[in-house]
Amino acid sequence: MGVAQSSVEEIRHERTGIVFRPGLDGVPATQSSICDIDGQQGRLSYRGYPLEELAAESTFLETAYLLIWGELPTTDQLKAFEHEVQMHRRVSFRVRDMMKCFPATGHPMDALQSSAASLGLFYSRRAIDDPKYIYAAVVRLIAKIPTMVAAFQLIRKGQDPIQPRDDLAYSANFLYMLTEREPDPFAARIFDRCLMLHAEHSLNASTFSARVTASTLTDPYAVVASAVGTLAGPLHGGANEDVLAMLEEISSPDQAAAYLDDAIANKRKVMGFGHREYRVKDPRAVILQALVEEMFERFGHDELYDVARALEAAAETRLGPKGIYPNVDFYSGLVYRKLGIPRDLFTPVFAISRVAGWLAHWREQLGANRIFRPSQIYTGSTQRSWIPLESRLPTAGA
Numbered sequence: 001m002g003v004a005q006s007s008v009e010e011i012r013h014e015r016t017g018i019v020f021r022p023g024l025d026g027v028p029a030t031q032s033s034i035c036d037i038d039g040q041q042g043r044l045s046y047r048g049y050p051l052e053e054l055a056a057e058s059t060f061l062e063t064a065y066l067l068i069w070g071e072l073p074t075t076d077q078l079k080a081f082e083h084e085v086q087m088h089r090r091v092s093f094r095v096r097d098m099m100k101c102f103p104a105t106g107h108p109m110d111a112l113q114s115s116a117a118s119l120g121l122f123y124s125r126r127a128i129d130d131p132k133y134i135y136a137a138v139v140r141l142i143a144k145i146p147t148m149v150a151a152f153q154l155i156r157k158g159q160d161p162i163q164p165r166d167d168l169a170y171s172a173n174f175l176y177m178l179t180e181r182e183p184d185p186f187a188a189r190i191f192d193r194c195l196m197l198h199a200e201h202s203l204n205a206s207t208f209s210a211r212v213t214a215s216t217l218t219d220p221y222a223v224v225a226s227a228v229g230t231l232a233g234p235l236h237g238g239a240n241e242d243v244l245a246m247l248e249e250i251s252s253p254d255q256a257a258a259y260l261d262d263a264i265a266n267k268r269k270v271m272g273f274g275h276r277e278y279r280v281k282d283p284r285a286v287i288l289q290a291l292v293e294e295m296f297e298r299f300g301h302d303e304l305y306d307v308a309r310a311l312e313a314a315a316e317t318r319l320g321p322k323g324i325y326p327n328v329d330f331y332s333g334l335v336y337r338k339l340g341i342p343r344d345l346f347t348p349v350f351a352i353s354r355v356a357g358w359l360a361h362w363r364e365q366l367g368a369n370r371i372f373r374p375s376q377i378y379t380g381s382t383q384r385s386w387i388p389l390e391s392r393l394p395t396a397g398a
């Protein structure tokens with residue numbers, strides 16, 4: 001229908017000359033000063049600070065502050081932000097009661113999306129031009145999302161959620177609420193570094209979703225809920241869960257090459273590999289792999305790591321020439337598994353972290369807003385005449 005395919009990546013509409021790039025590959029959809037990716041060199045920075053430095057020196061809350069407000073906080077600003085987040089960790093008993101009605105068999109990402117959206121009911125004032133409202137919404141979302149993730153985990157096991165502990169820092173408190181045990185400080189620090197690594201990554205699908213939702217000037221809870229729903233898919237955040245299932249299926253390092261050959265021959269995606277932005281190994285995967293090794297040194301080895309390394313080695317010659325290397329989701333699950341986090345909570349943990357990036361983009365979008373309303377290339381029928389009911393043929397595929 002008037003569409004000429006000029007290459008795999010680009011489709012030109014004959015009548016209008018408009019060019020469509022599937023998946024908006026290479027099409028800028030915004031200007032942003034939050035995160036910079038160099039996909040050829042494998043470099044990533046938040047607000048100009050290299051990720052490696054932040055992961056070594058900062059904390060998740062400090063990094064979240066940097067992402068959202070653009071500058072590293074002073075001592076007083078950081079103290080105030082940490083205190084505010086600590087004060088807002090609890091969720092209303094109504095949210096907990098609502099979560100008790102969720103099916104225990106439901107996926108925790110669906111539970112999180114519903115609970116995040118429900119915050120809009122509790123904080124229904126919408127004053128997106130008021131800096132105090134924005135600050136309060138940021139604090140609430142960063143504070144309450146971990147509590148909701150941990151609450152669903154306990155509720156689905158038939159237990160009552162436990163209350164946050166004010167004497168524990170952000171990451172340690174989450175692990176405590178999840179496992180009901182005070183975590184080893186070393187493990188809590190590793191987890192906090194994982195959160196920093198996942199906090200922001202420019203215009204990925206969930207962040208784009210957040211910005212599109214933000215551009216309608218709706219409330220921040222709807223912005224985050226739409227982003228959580230987008231993050232859940234296996235091509236995006238959901239891949240971290242699938243990587244572990246894949247490693248378990250491969251089960252032994254000497255099966256890795258055969259698994260890869262079979263996946264490639266049957267055009268199956270290998271989970272945890274590939275990225276639209278990177279042609280080299282994702283810098284976050286490099287740091288996460290180092291964290292995996294630190295964890296194992298302290299808490300013992302995991303044989304699935306040997307499988308992962310064998311798969312990465314086999315992929316070097318098979319996928320490397322196409323620029324397909326491990327991404328952020330490849331090694332993260334091995335850290336989470338060692339921390340005792342159940343596999344289907346890996347993506348909710350990603351959301352706990354990425355909420356910082358979504359909120360940074362929410363603010364940035366509000367700062368120079370124009371509603372997203374892209375065009376399309378119509379490929380359907382034209383000029384059809386009405387068909388009376390008795391003359392119609394059955395619709396194929398319905």
Ligand code: CMC
Pocket residue numbers: 023204234235236237238239268269270271272273274275276319322324327328329
């Ligand atoms: N395994 C095997 N082949 C792959 C893979 C993979 N993981 N990723 C890309 N390819 C191939 C793909 O088959 C295609 O080959 P061909 O040109 O011969 O048809 C080519 O590389 C381009 O792939 P694409 O799917 O068009 O690339 P994209 O930029 O649209 O997709 C991606 C990027 C991340 C969705 C994709 O690499 C993928 O599906 N990876 C597996 C899922 C995954 O790990 N997702 C997490 C992404 S990173 C973190 C996050 O976003 O949450």
